[in-house]
Ligand SMILES: Nc1ncnc2c1ncn2[C@@H]1O[C@H](COP(=O)(O)OP(=O)(O)OP(=O)(O)O)[C@@H](O)[C@H]1O
């Protein structure tokens with residue numbers, strides 16, 4: 001990014017905009033939008049290709065993963081939302097999470113959604129907002145996932161224990177950092193946490209989220225972070241199941257389907273929790289907890 005000149009940024013942004021209508025953007029299109037002569041545009045494009053901000057094919061150009069990351073980071077930096085960036089906190093199946101520094105010196109994290117990095121399948125359940133668009137680009141689906149996750153965090157925070165949503169740009173979300181580890185790696189007894197109390201507290205959060213109209217959909221010991229004081233947050237919400245009826249009507253999903261989805265996803269989330277807490281000798285009845293949550 002340090003090597004990027006103003007005109008490089010301009011061309012990169014133009015390619016990004018043109019991708020709304022093109023799978024690959026032809027050079028003529030870029031020349032037209034940039035209002036620069038063809039030589040200048042060719043020069044800028046060759047620079048961007050060389051530093052891997054653009055991908056190229058016989059049909060034209062498109063923004064690479066790096067290019068899209070750079071555009072997002074540049075926006076955060078210009079808006080003074082992020083003043084520094086550190087190392088990776090975690091690598092997920094569908095994105096990377098980095099430490100960042102906010103202008104007020106607070107630590108936060110920046111999550112990059114990266115669909116289709118390894119293969120072009122939707123790893124999670126995105127039907128809610130992707131509808132029939134199965135052949136959309138990774139760029140578009142990553143952006144949708146980040147927007148969705150940010151929307152959910154905003155709806156849930158601070159009622160439900162989730163990271164504080166700070167900002168969203170393109171395929172990224174900026175959010176509060178929890179200094180801790182996921183339940184999978186944590187040893188509750190070493191942390192001085194009473195497993196039964198923690199289990200009950202998590203169920204309360206699941207119930208609050210449900211009341212607000214959301215089921216996590218991928219809840220497990222990997223998506224609950226806990227710190228040394230035993231405070232926890234539930235992360236990783238893009239595959240949420242929304243219970244808002246109007247939304248489903250718009251997407252022509254029948255209420256029967258919704259009910260089935262809601263029940264099966266909530267039960268799966270609860271099943272994952274019960275499985276994890278078994279090692280702490282907590283044995284509870286899934287249907288009883290399910291009824292407690294939905295009533
Ligand atoms: N707010 C946060 N504070 C601290 N660490 C975080 C935060 N959000 C995410 N992480 C770290 O990054 C990892 C990946 O985050 P997350 O689960 O949201 O991404 P993901 O790509 O959807 O993951 P996966 O698909 O593998 O579940 C987490 O397991 C955690 O270690």
Ligand SMILES: [Mg+2]
Pocket residue numbers: 092222223236
């Ligand atoms: Mg995760």
